[in-house]
Amino acid sequence: MSASAVLLQFLNGLAGASSLFLLASGLSLIFGVTRVVNFAHGSLYMLGMYLAVFLAPRIGFWPALPVTALALAFVGAAAELVVLRRLRHAPELLQLLATFALVLLARDFALWTWGPEDMLGPRPPGLSGAFEVGNGRFPEYDAFLCLLGPSVFVALTLVLRRTRWGVLVRAATEDREMTGALGVNERWLFTGVFAVGAALAGLGGATAIPREPASLGVDLAAIADAFVVVVVGGLGSIPGAFLAALVVGEVKAFCIALGLERLVLGVEFIVMAIVLVGRPWGLLGRPPARAVPRRMDDAGFALDGRERLLASVAAALLLLAPLVASEYSMVLLTEIAVLALFAASLHLLLGPGGMVSFGHAAYFGIGAYAAGILLLKEGWPAWAALAAAPAASFAAAMIAGALCARLSDVYLAMLTLALAQIAWSIAYQWDSLTGGSNGLIGLWPKGALADVHAYYSAALALAGGAILFIWRAVGSPFGFALRASRDSQARAETVGIDVRATQWIAFSAAGLFAGLAGGLYAFSKGSISPESLDVTRSVDGLVMVLLGGVQSLLGPPVGAALLTWLQDMLAREVPYWRAAIGATVLALVLLLPQGVAGLVGRRPQ
């Protein structure tokens, strides 16, 4: 590569880094002050893109940029006032779920307003040319982006250092409790931070439109990028976000330059995984001021009489279902049984384990692909391929668990997300093995399991048996040791428990059961695609667990049934089913924070 080619790629990387910084700095600011992981940040970016594409022909491209940012500031402030303010003292997970409901609402709002087609943005007036750099050309607009990112960084730094508002933001980021104790009015600080963060995301989206079209899928892609930058830089650190955006932007640009396009989808997550393993608090982040205890009023995860009765009745009905149910309902019930196991395996991590995973779908997907590949390409019998699914996921989860077990809370969630995205990009790009973006089709088991009813019975037996085993294990000595490790790591160690090993085993076991669910899923659908392990499925799992209630063993399977049934019914009957689910989730979070299972189970003491 010649010197001028290197320079050109460097400039490309810089332009990409500027966009990443605009996107990520707002997320970091919001997290730093409010400790809310705003899943909807990518949606704000997406709305920014659409709004700018809409406004540019009407008021002109350049005026559209500040107007979009301002509009998004109002959207962010409104989201804080209407939803998140009410959840200020709720567990982190519920806040997360609420922001995910906002993702669904924003997605369908964009669909309703602007339709499903991608929308191309205009060329920027006055900057539509390009500079000659050696043998290549560098667009003038990208040069503008290269300047915009650092300018925003400087402006933001000045605001944070020189204004009273900035001082309060920095104080709250350092130590929120102390700032509150000093009498700072947190309510308006939070609203303000949300407004500024959303404006930055909106500006990021608006300035991206000459480079890429506005599309509906941008929200989750953007949030994944933003998470990576924020985590690599250190949560809450604006200089960290700037540095991380530079690193990620340049690494991506040089991947393309070196002909490693295939790496681009996954490389930022590889960067993140490396950084987190070496520096668990990010490049410029610092360990949290005080450890947050992860205790949970879980009432011991024992099923009481009413819950046992309910579970038994449900099991009996499910066993008898093949006698009366239509083929269509059989397929749906199979899916419910399989996803109930997926939710139960995630709950083992979240509830008794106290470990939040944003990437649990990876193990579901690895199991599904293992079963599919062995059946289709290696000609294994269905039962053997099915047995290999949990084994493959177990192995993958052991490796991931070894990296993850020393991290806590948000960083753990982010590293699991990163690893899942790496798995996803492999599945998406390894055409010869995984079928790439199309996935694998024709995964029908032969022989006894070919019949829909028979497959349902087999899936129900395996998934039900596995769920019962998980429940049993939660009440076993190992399950107690796991809860003890969550409740008080220091005390657990001093009664002789190896906390890391215990959490590692639990992580691997959760992967194993997710893999079994994935294998069963692949054969029930007859196909498998990268969607089975993308971030949407991971979030679906979280929604199931939280919808059902994280404090009860019964909750996750109930939540799985409810969400799967809702998705199936709404997807058929309602044009904007995502928004309907989002609204349902939001209503449940605000009105029924114990989850649906809280209705039948005991109240926490």
Added chain:
Amino acid sequence: MKLEVRELRKSYGAFAALRGVSFEVRSGERVAMIGPNGAGKSTCFNVVNGQLRPDAGTVRLDDIDVSGRAPRHLARLGIGRTFQTAETFASMSVRENVQLALLSHRGRCGSLVANARCAFVAEAQALLERVGLAAQADRASASLAYADLKRLELALALAGEPKLLLMDEPTAGMAPQERSELMRLVVELAERDSTAVLFTEHDMDVVFGFATRVLVLHAGALIASGTPEAVRADPRVREVYLGSA
């Protein structure tokens, strides 16, 4: 049982927190470690309990070198401990706390299918009786009064049948009446099994009322060691605590 601490040294940057501290603790002794703020008590204590690794020096338990070993290894070798702010398992009932401690100490936490709630019920009850919590066995531990939480923590430490019990500020955060009750309980329990106790403490009534021997640290070095009476009369101790005037 003999705990033998030899020439412990530990620095934080340029600040030497421990400058060669040596002492011994034997079965049946109750040893209080005292000293003004910054004297090195916490550092010394945390080296002994495995939370900190010394720069130099050794900690031996019955001639086994345990310096720098993880707390869970020390637990298996017979060192129990309590924390300055009581640490228990908040999501569990009082009985379950003790059941878990018994399961762990007896190496039974590998089981995935046994029912933990049925394990060691009688022994857990007996332990709770010894610390006076039998009547509260079914309560959620998170709902206990602080003094009772301290008793529960003691039961957790005793579940491992320790030869040595380390107590970091055992009576911090308690009312005077509760302090002496807790310490009387500690004495009673320790004497029954001739368990050695090593504790740090700010409250001098507790120190002089319940210790059989007192160690005084000052500026990272041991300046006195002896019976409470001898230490009380030691001129250097008086100088450190009262000033040279």
